Amino acid sequence: MRAASHDPLLIPLLSLGNFVVGVAAFSIVGILEPLGADLGQSAAAAGQLLTVYALAYAILSPLMVALSGRIGRRRVLTAAALLIALAAAISALAPDFAVLNIGRIIAAAGAGIFTPVAAAVAATLSPEDRRAKVLAAVFFGFTISQVMGVPIGSWIAYTFGWRWTFWLVTLLALPVALLIWLRVPAGLKFQPVRMQDLGEVILRGRVMLAVLFTSTFLGATYVLYTYIAPLLSQTMGYGRDGIAFILLVFGCGAVCGNMLGGYLADRFGWRVTLAGLCLTQIVIMPLYSLLPVSTAVLIAMSFFWSFFGWAFMAGQQMRLVGMAGSQAPVVLALNAAAIYIGAAVGSALGGLVIATFGIIAIGLAAGIAAALALLHLEVSARLSPAPATPS
Incomplete structure (x- = not known):
């Protein structure tokens, strides 16, 4: 088995695959208005495309990774990339909302296989002393998709039509599939997650309570983030360029926060770090219910909202790895x-x-949801086993 370091293109290729996954998943945020207008859907109804995708990913990813454990990794990753390309083509050609949702489910299936399997391949083919850096490099593509992919997809949708954003995903995913077939070693097999392992962890109530903090923290964020484009359009009067620019600012904040999150968790421990990040979200997100504001204030709000929001993953992973022991991969x-x-x-x-109180209320609602996430953190921290890493 050759090491990933012997093939300098493999890790960038897997990172590129995660970039495509990120664009396929979250470009919907920047195209809600033109998509909804074309298909006769409100912003609230169009936003449920992200709900469908996310639910499909959450359900299908652990199951499909487990069920595909006996198949060679090259075949699995290639099939996943082709699924993403197919799903994007279906979405681009969708005549109505129902077909578009089918495309989103297929995309979630492909992404739900690609991202965890790519991480497992990178870890397996890398020397142990470089594994953390290699994994960070593989996931860097997903983070960069927030900086470049989402605003570019939004700009394309407002300029040429929302269907062209999905065609972009297809055009990116097809060469990724081909390159994976050419670069990933043939015959690479392992069983990263078994159905039995999944069942055992799901039955560990305190561990699952800790895992689900990820859901409550990010759930608060997506109350607002999903509808940021129509919010900016209706309150700030922004069109294509303004929305794409604010999404770019958000993406830059995400990259900076992602890089700082590890330092914060190492310096202050996971509990203090995560509680502090909840508090920042409680303060910042309700400010979006005060729009319109000056462009300078909006830029600062958007950067720091994203910065503190995306800094949470390192502390959460530190916490979970410390609790999980040998079941950490699961x-x-x-x-x-x-x-x-x-x-x-x-x-x-x-x-x-939005349907009940109007779009201006989502900032305040997101802040309330962040307060519930903080409560969840404190309850789960008291009930969870002490982690192996210092807190």
């Missing part, structure tokens, strides 16, 4: 699913708030 797989559960619940809740 717990981290469930934590990845919990991300999408949070996105699903948050986008659904945001749609309900």
Whole structure:
């Protein structure tokens, strides 16, 4: 078995795959208005496309990773990339909302296989002393999709039509599938997650309570983030360029927060770090219910909202790995699913708030949801087993 270091293209390729996954998943945020207008759907109704995707990912990812454990990794990753390409093509050609939702479910299935399997391949083919850096490099593509993919997809949708954003995903995913077939070693097999392992962890109530903090924290974020484009359009009068720019600012904040999160968790421990990040979200997100504000204030709000929001993952993973022991791979797989559960619940809740109180209320609703996430953190911290890492 050759090491990943002997193939300098493999890790960038897997990172590129995660970039495509991120664009496929979250570009919907930047195209809600043109998509909804074309298909005759309100912003709240169009936002449920993210809910459907997230629920499908959360359900399908652990199951499909477990069921595909005996198949060669090259075949699994190639099939996953092709699924994403197919799903994007179906979405681009969708005549109505029902077909578009089918496309989103297929995309979630492909993404739900690709991301965890890519991480497992990178870890397996890398020297142990470089494994953490290699995994960070593989996931860097997903983070960069927030900086580049989402605003670019939004700009394309407002300029040429929302269907072209999905065609972009297809055009990106097809060469990724081909390159994976050419670069990933043939015959690479292992069983990262078994159905039995999943069942055992799910039955550990205190561990699952800790895992689901990921859902409540990100759920609060997605109450607001899912509908940021129509909110900016209706309150700030922004069109294509303004919305794409604020999404770019948000993405830059996400990258900076992602990089700082590990330092914060190492310096202050997971509990203090996560509680502090909840408090920042409680303060910042209700400010969006005060729009319109000056562009400078909006830029600062958006950067720091994203910065503190995306800094949470390192502390949460530190906590879960310390609790899980030998079952850490399974717990981290469930934590990845919990991300999408949070996105699903948050986008659904945001749609309900818009339908009931109007779009201006989603900032305040997101702040209330962040307060509930802080309560969840404190309750789960008291009930959870003490982690192996210092807190």
